[in-house]
Amino acid sequence: RLPDVPNTMSKRCSKSSFSTRKKAKRETRARKKGFDEEKFSETTCYIEKGLRKVLPYYFTFSVHAKGRWIGSTVYDVFCKEFRAETPQFYKRAIEAGRITVNGKMVSLETVVRDNDLICHRVHRHEPPVTADSLEIIKSDDDILVINKPSSIPVHPCGRYRHNTVVFLLGREHGFKNLHTLHRIDRLTSGILMFARSASKARELEIEIRGRKVLKEYVCRVQGEFPSDPVECSQPILIVSHKIGLCRVSPEGKPCHTDFCRLSYNGETSVVKCLPHTGRMHQIRVHLQWLGVTLICDCGRGCIILCMAAVYNRISDSK
Helix, strand or coil, rough: CCCCCCCCCCHHHHHHHEEEEEEEEHHHHHHCCCCCCCHHCCCCCCEECCCCECCEEEEEEEEEHHHHHHCCEEEHHHHHCCCCCHHHHHHHHHHHCCCCCCCECCCCCEEEECEEEEEEEECCCCEEEEECEEEEEEEEECCCCECCCCCCCCEEECCCCCCCCCHHHHHHHCCCCCCEEECCCCEEEEEEECCCCCCHHHHHHHHHHCEEEEEEEEEECCCCCCCEEEECCCCCCEEEECCCCCEEECCCCCCCCCEEEEEEECCEEEEEEEEEECCCCCHHHHHHHHHCCCCCCHHHHHCCCCCEEEEEEEECCC
């Protein structure tokens, strides 16, 4: 009888696979860091009738297989995870070779394996955004502060890439390799801060997480808002991340927002909102629970108006 030998092969394979995934992620992060002239030259931007538009261009989305995808077919992954297009669109893309795995064409039955690199080459048509300029409020060696107009996303996401704040700052103002400290919604206008160095980004992120940065929003609502300050501490539950649907629920996470009316013109009120937590759509959901409606709320198919974010440093010494 042969002596028992520890089965270390699976452990070695597991460690090797883990090391490969870590290396791939490092390479992906290195590629994502900053935006250079090559990325800016992917297409051309132009202004037309008050809108900033982007000429259509080819772009390749790349992603390494996630754990929950392993064992599923490439076709099923795209149909379930990326619902921006129809199943018929992804079927044609796979058959035409626009969707590849590890640089090779695949079939509808191809199964996703661990560490597969999945690519999808598309002809992108970005939605237009406002042509309003990005107002530079403060710029030094440590920090950049701007006033973001409504309709422009902060960074590339979904259907937006060149029509984003970080691309516009790099292309038109020469600010590259910025460190994003926080975000405000695409349809929200207001103050946006970036760090110019990694050390400053770490310092400011600690202050933000430590609640040393005060965030204020101003919005216009329908009707007469109460003249006395109003507090809302109802927990908010995210019903769907994909469509951004949230509601007040005892099963939700703790939330707290303070409201204060600034003015009333006989039809609408301007309200200052002080969120003490950062839940998705917190202000909108809390106002809805109070029976108050935002003017032209994007949740009703329009654009949020008169909403801004103001960041005040509490410590004057920093």
